[in-house]
Amino acid sequence: MRAAMDIVAEDGFGAATTAAIADRTGLAEGTLYRHFKSKDALLIAAYRQLKADVFERVSAETGDSASVKDRARAMWLGMWNTYCHDLPAFTFGQRFGESALSRQEGGAAHERIMDHICSIIEDGQASGEIRNLQRDVLVAFFFPPLVSMLKQINQGKAWSDTEINAAIDAAWQAWAV
């Protein structure tokens, strides 16, 4: 799964052939089929594990006790740091999302992360800190900018702490009443 993620991140889905994956693991091609029913199954498993790992890390770092604003910030940084430390996994996730396998996967893997941000939004709306807009609109100003900034790291961009904090602040401005 790791090998597949790295190959997809480096050279796209087209490059993730069974030969290439087996090659990178050091195993023979046929051996892959002892562990996964098919190549698609392998890729889907990799995606699901990735999402589960991210959820673990993010939910661990987002304590329930803090203020809504702090929880939002913690979640932003949690995702940021997680993916920064594993950019291939991030890129794999992006590409998987635009692949035909995504439909097959169904989207369940991402849902828990979505629920997490939604619970923060709900609390913020209840306390009157966050605007009473439809959740999907608000979420659109949280993940997508974050993802966009992560993508740019792959293209050589280096973000300063100032810029990261500015982004978190801008996201909050988009949410705030």
Add this chain to the structure above:
Amino acid sequence: MRAAMDIVAEDGFGAATTAAIADRTGLAEGTLYRHFKSKDALLIAAYRQLKADVFERVSAETGDSASVKDRARAMWLGMWNTYCHDLPAFTFGQRFGESALSRQEGGAAHERIMDHICSIIEDGQASGEIRNLQRDVLVAFFFPPLVSMLKQINQGKAWSDTEINAAIDAAWQAWAV
């Protein structure tokens, strides 16, 4: 090119085989190679034309005379409407961006659109209406949320005018001093 875009939008890059493309055009497979050097060339040409078309429409609708805020709004709506009327083209663009061909294309096709938003941002910063952040941070709160909302249309989501206006407003809040 239209056939290729539609196929990619419907079933992903993997489905865009020369056979499938030829089939949809009504032409024979071999005939494609009279018009394009290779399948990759065809897809890249489709992408470039798509971006050029979007740039035409968006820059036409974004008059220079209006206020910065209105120009930003016009650009947002310009992209929104353009892609709403051609969702397959939108989806194709997204998938192309995550494909290996994207690196080959180089990104020049998207650059003009990028310049356009940057000139709006510059003017807003000069007039003191927009925060003095690095442009990439600000852009991350313009296109990505828009794109994210468009993607959801493909999943059956219907946005009301109220929500669209709220999104434009939220984007402006992220930008505003």
Add this chain to the structure above:
DNA sequence: GTCTATACAGGGATAGAC
């Protein structure tokens, strides 16, 4: 410009020995 036929390579998957 378009078609048919075809060459050629590469990819997914299985069989069966070790």
Add this chain to the structure above:
DNA sequence: GTCTATCCCTGTATAGAC
């Protein structure tokens, strides 16, 4: 659990006639 060998299919691209 792993490897080797192999099958079969599909996908890209070309040749050459019309």
